[in-house]
Amino acid sequence: MAKPKSRYVCQACGSVSSRWQGQCADCAEWNTLVQEASNVTVFSARHDLSAGGRAVELVGLDADIALPERVPSGIAELDRAIGGGIVPGSAMLLAGDPGIGKSTLLLQAAAKVALSGRGAVYISGEEAVDQVRLRALRLGLGGAPVRLAAVTSVRDILTTLQAGPPPALLVIDSVQTMHSDLIEGAPGTVSQVRASALELIRFAKERGTALILVGHVTKDGSIAGPRVLEHMVDAVLNFEGERSHQYRILRAVKNRFGGTDEIGVFAMEGAGLAEVPNPSALFLTKRDDPVSGTAIFPALEGTRPVLIEVQALVMRLASGATPRRSAVGWDGGRLAMLLAVLEARCGISFAAAEVYLNVAGGYRLQDPAADLAVAAALVSAMAERPVPAEAVVLGEVALSGEVRPVAHSALRLKEAAKLGFEEAWVPGSTEANGIKVARFGALRQLVDRVLGR
Incomplete structure (x- = not known):
């Protein structure tokens, strides 16, 4: 015989509990469990669900089917x-x-x-x-x-x-x-x-x-x-x-x-x-003269390349002060990793300096291919030597200081060349795609390039 039951449903995550409690066991939110009438019916073990139902038609995967017709939204x-x-x-x-x-x-x-x-x-x-x-x-x-x-x-x-x-x-x-x-x-x-x-x-x-x-x-x-x-x-x-x-x-x-x-x-x-x-126009700043602490990174969203400006600011502090690390639009943990690699592999110390990193336009970068551009902006800000305004920078940085290749580099460089950039700083195995390239196998080589060594 069926018997109705009450339940308590979390309004934050939807989990169901048989009794009220102050904190949800699944999402750890407080005071979110609300009692609701349950429509669930409890059956005895004698009920057999394999009989009394409606037989459905089974079809194979090889049936011909047309692609769904799409209606243009006008946007x-x-x-x-x-x-x-x-x-x-x-x-x-x-x-x-x-x-x-x-x-x-x-x-x-x-x-x-x-x-x-x-x-x-x-x-x-x-x-x-x-x-x-x-x-x-x-x-x-x-x-x-x-x-x-x-x-x-x-x-x-x-x-x-x-x-x-x-x-x-x-x-x-x-x-x-x-x-x-x-x-x-x-x-x-x-x-x-x-x-x-x-x-x-x-x-x-x-x-x-x-x-x-x-x-x-x-x-x-x-x-x-x-x-x-x-x-x-x-x-x-x-x-x-x-x-x-x-x-x-x-x-x-x-x-x-x-x-x-x-x-x-x-x-x-x-x-x-x-x-x-043309989304790149939103995230690029037009300047007559190069500015230290900036680097242009060709991001990729699906099949659409978007050129993003990475900005860095480094301020030296007096002895004994605790430096700050702030990143907007970029993962703070990855920023700490790049700072550690620059110090351990390239001999550039940021221990006595505050570091601020910003991705222009409020864009959020999650692509590891932006590592090299972030590193270039940091070194440029530290040394007050600008990265060439006509250059784009892309590459993933390993903990060993190696610069690793990235996916779809040809598509990224093609978009950069289309927008008037003349040079690309890329990993060593990257092929040129209508643009002059400077190849780097290690992060130390990039540092030397920015510092003019």
């Missing part, structure tokens, strides 16, 4: 990030910090889709309809035939959409504000987010509507709500950037219909988000 950078366009019937989750521009981007995409003759519906659970209209007027999209509604009930949304032809695009802003009357609990709880997303995704799959859910993020940058939400959708997109900087980067961290190695770059302007076809 080339968005299409690039998701693999070439919106797939009908897909579900995507867009997450980002508050005020980063998620609603602006999706309102622009919905307007472009609607203007192309396909239906687009924008559901806001956080703003009134008039607020959305005011934003559309500011963006110059007041005449777009986007259908708007300010509602949080999933039942009301689905009933409204079932009454007419399905739209090509459905935007839900945001999934944490949605409420399903089939589940107890306030909007934003784990059970409500899971149930609301499940019903909306089911509608999208059945009617062929592309669904985009806006998701909130926590203070540590992870998506708020249950982790299962990321498994339910077909694509997870992160909208990154600093509100104090102009640029925004749209990055796919999960994509069932494409790769996760492409990015879309936008610039926040007065009239909304503008596409940036």
